[in-house]
Amino acid sequence: EDQVTQSPEALRLQEGESSSLNCSYTVSGLRGLFWYRQDPGKGPEFLFTLYSAGEEKEKERLKATLTKKESFLHITAPKPEDSATYLCAVQGSNAGKSTFGDGTTLTVKP
């Protein structure tokens, strides 16, 4: 069974203080690893897809990386508007099913 573990559960940063979120996974036949952002009262919003170890994707202050066992979401010089819950998900050999981690709730203080 596919499993995803995210750490830390919660992260509080000062504006401008860079950090990383971790996503550890076990999956049978990785087809894709996904990062989503979820704001309160809304559904998750897609950020990145990573397909193979060594791959990296960037978008503004966010950078996602992938190894064979984990993925990191690096946040550089965060701003208060980056405050949200970040979810990691994997799609394995069971096509059509995404397995999600419990998320990391990020709070960025001005």
Add this chain to the structure above:
Amino acid sequence: KAGVTQTPRYLIKTRGQQVTLSCSPISGHRSVSWYQQTPGQGLQFLFEYFSETQRNKGNFPGRFSGRQFSNSRSEMNVSTLELGDSALYLCASSIDSSTNEKLFFGSGTQLSVL
């Protein structure tokens, strides 16, 4: 392009009742997935439909069921509601989730069972 639309936004029911939730996917998307989100369990996969056929099912009791119509719209039904069914129910669509497609989520239906 309109996003994924879920109705109703909020719902309050009592134990033993049944409920039907609706989801309209993005135009052109043929895959619809349903997830249950609770503070303690995170996002749990319920089922996925593609071209009116249930293609995948999660580990939920038979009280949870769904269907998809020819226009890709989907409904989810929960019968004999229990207190533990209180959750945010999220619908997600994609062109075809079997091809590693990202999911587009609706804002969810917040179900409270009293």
